Amino acid sequence: MLTLIRVCHSVTNFGMVFMKAVIVPSFGDSDVLTLVDHAEPIPGLGRVVVKMEAAGVGYVDVMARKGDYQPLSEPGFVPGLEAAGTVAAVGKGVDARWTGQRVFLLTKCGAYAEAIEVGERDLVRLPAGVSAAEAVALGINALVAGLGLDRANVKKGDRVLVRGAGGGIGLMAAQLATLAEGEVTAITSSPERADRLRELGVARVLDRSEGVDGRGEGYDVVVDPVAGADLGRYIEGLRPNGRYLLVGSAGGVPEPDTFQSFLAGYHNSPTLIAFSLNSVGPETVGVAAAALFDQAARGDLRGVIDEQFPLAEAHRAHERLESAPVFGKITLHP
Ligand SMILES: NC(=O)c1ccc[n+]([C@@H]2O[C@H](COP(=O)([O-])OP(=O)(O)OC[C@H]3O[C@@H](n4cnc5c(N)ncnc54)[C@H](OP(=O)(O)O)[C@@H]3O)[C@@H](O)[C@H]2O)c1
Structure with a gap:
């Protein structure tokens, strides 16, 4: 299915290269989550596009899917607040050396997609030894x-x-x-x-x-x-x-x-x-996340993954989260 998605970022542009993304076309149970083809984002001024390798699934996503999460009041959006992957493209005003870097990111929505557009300041560099899945588990x-x-x-x-x-x-x-x-x-x-x-x-x-x-x-x-x-x-x-x-x-x-x-x-x-x-800015998040990833790289802190699902099975990931207590993070992968 080729569709238009409503994105959180007003500055997002789209090209004609297609990606897979999961949308919430209407509020409801986990089976509303739908995998669609959509034009990949092109990074705007001060922004980057990250190829997603792992995205986190959390209760806020479930609330957003049901229409119970206030900041996302209309259906048609791509859920997902956190992901990790590799910077694939940078927009004007962004240091070109970000390209190819392994990063973690937070976003208002849009992480359940093969490519995610965020601001440069939303990126946190991943140290060697911390995988994308572990970064999201943390x-x-x-x-x-x-x-x-x-x-x-x-x-x-x-x-x-x-x-x-x-x-x-x-x-x-x-x-x-x-x-x-x-x-x-x-x-x-x-x-x-x-x-x-x-x-x-x-x-x-x-x-x-x-x-x-x-x-x-x-x-x-x-x-x-x-x-x-x-x-x-x-x-x-x-x-x-x-x-x-x-x-x-x-x-x-x-x-x-x-x-x-x-x-x-x-x-x-x-x-x-x-x-x-929600009450802290990206600078504070960036400093804290870098310190946490360093603790993980040293082996002091462990990210725990409960279960991994393909992006196409985001509905199963939500069912898992809602059906029984999880131990650690549920992650999605392209
Ligand atoms: N502050 C923030 O910025 C922020 C960010 C994300 C989420 N949250 C919120 O934080 C809360 C927890 O999130 P989470 O991801 O940790 O959830 P979670 O993975 O479901 O963990 C909640 C844990 O609480 C325990 N629990 C659940 N119901 C209980 C009850 N009736 N009595 C006693 N213990 C109970 C269970 O732990 P045991 O099985 O070990 O007892 C359960 O695993 C949620 O309300 C979420 O919306 C806050």
Whole structure:
């Protein structure tokens, strides 16, 4: 099927070389995802075109596909926020030495395609030893975890509790807090997931399927991608001067009286931090991503891939993400 796609970037030009891309022609279930032929982008001023080798699949893509993600309100777009590959062409004003470089990129949408047009400032060079798939496996999850831990000022000796540690952000946060020499406790949901976290170097893992959940043990930092009904009780478990880092709500919306838990701990001077990657600019992302990729190149930090799918089977990748808990990242490949 040859079709016109709605792209996020107003400056995109198209040529007459065709590529494969996945579009959301109308909002709905995973089977709306459709592989189409489309003219390849031509890089505009200050922009580049990257040949995609791996693209990340995340919950934001699922929300966008369903029409539940606010910034993309009309169907007809190519989903996908992160990818890695090789710079194939550069536009006017871009250093020509980018051509042929292996890079990671973040974009507003458009990563589910063989070629992606982004601004030069959205590129992060990949060090030798970090594959495109591993870069995407680290990608947004490691950036959220790493920049979030910075905001929570995690330091050597801090007692750090990571909720949802078997999830994408959680398993990065558990590794990074361990690398920062925190005393890490990770909460997950099965013995298998607990074993895999231990293999990644996490010292203490609690399995909530066995009825243990780490609440009330006294932590300097709680990293929370889960939120949900238990959020208040975890706030109550903070030590004096503790920091609560909220980075997501995989477990749903907290109880309306959650703020009472914050007030109840007032004399312990707790700090509540909400962190979203949307709030930081490309320079900050670039510096953080380069440091994370260096940690991976040294073998200190590991990107974890749950399953890889061909681009043509993006619908199966979404089904996988929605049907059962994943451990690590789902990736797409041309
Ligand atoms: N802050 C940002 O910039 C940013 C960026 C991307 C995504 N997000 C958001 O962050 C959240 C997590 O994303 P993710 O990619 O890490 O998701 P994920 O891979 O699905 O991980 C979430 C994990 O939370 C745990 N969990 C789920 N429901 C739970 C419940 N009811 N009670 C306790 N634990 C529960 C599970 O971990 P275990 O099986 O190990 O228990 C699950 O694997 C989502 O809300 C996502 O939209 C935020």
